Amino acid sequence: MCELLKAGVPWIHSLSPFFPEPVVSEKMETLRKTDTQSFMDEVWKYYESKIEKEGLEAxxxxxxxxxxxxxxxxxxxxASIVWERHQKDTSPQAVQAFYPMSELVKELEKTGTKIWIVTASPEPVIQMVSELWGIPxxxxxxxxxxxxNGTLxxxxxxxxTYGIxxxxxxxxxxxxxxxxxAFGDSENDFPMLSHVRSKGIFLDRGKKKIPPNGTLIQSVADWKTIPKP
Incomplete structure (x- = not known):
């Protein structure tokens, strides 16, 4: 998302449908052509404001x-370009896979378990990397x-793929x-964790979210990412 915003999303003809306030829309149109970093920052502020007023799903x-x-x-x-870049990034902000989860997926695959990735991210984006973990x-x-007409x-x-x-x-x-x-790490995953036949496992990132009753809780505070070659 940040990559697209920092490019100014020039392929989108008008931002007015997404920023219905004329003053805000005009400001966003100017920023995306003159200062894409500020444009991205303002988009995230608007996003956070929307969540505060209307909820996370909105x-x-x-x-x-x-x-x-x-x-x-x-x-x-x-997505492929961003993923490859992040795998070489040593900063804490890099998007990389947790080593323990990667090992767990391998063990489940050995037993013939069918594994699904269920995500609120765009399906085609995650499909670009799923097979790296053996998930079709x-x-x-x-x-x-x-x-x-061929355009998203x-x-x-x-x-x-939010909540229920x-x-x-x-x-x-x-x-x-x-x-x-089922495994999940946000409130978006709570219905999925509570509809399991056996157990839901909440991967706790320290954001003070309380999962459904009966869910197992696993802290990921000390988890390491997959070692780089």
Missing amino acids: GYRWSTWIFSGRTTKELQTT KQNVLGMRLLEK SHELIEPF GKVELVNLANGNQGYDI
Whole structure:
């Protein structure tokens, strides 16, 4: 998302549908052409304000426009570039996989467990990296944006993978077979954690979120990322 915003999203013709206040829209249009860092900062402020007023799901749904305006292939190309860059990044801000979770996925795969990635991120973006962990692209369930004339729009295909929508999409994908175990690290995952046949495991990032009753809690405060070659 940051990569797209720092580019000024020039492929999006107008920002007015996403910033209905004329003064704000005009400001955003100017910033994205003159100061993309400030543009990104202002977008995040607006996003946080929306979450504060309307809730996290409303913020997620609003943010879909950031991924719109280009083809799926173009979005995936950007995702691939960003992922490769982050794997070489040594800063704490780099997006890298947790080593313990990677090892757990390997062990589950050895037992023949079918593993799904269920995410509020765009499905095509996560499909670019899922196979690195042995998870087939077709087992990635994420945000799906409606295509119009080959271009991604900001309109969502329901169910949206937020909250109970994650549970609904898993059931659609596996023929209502349900699932035995689920891992999640945010309130967005709480319905998924509570609809398991066996156990939900909350990966606690120290944000003082309380998962559903019966959920196991695993702190990730001391988890290391996968060692670099």
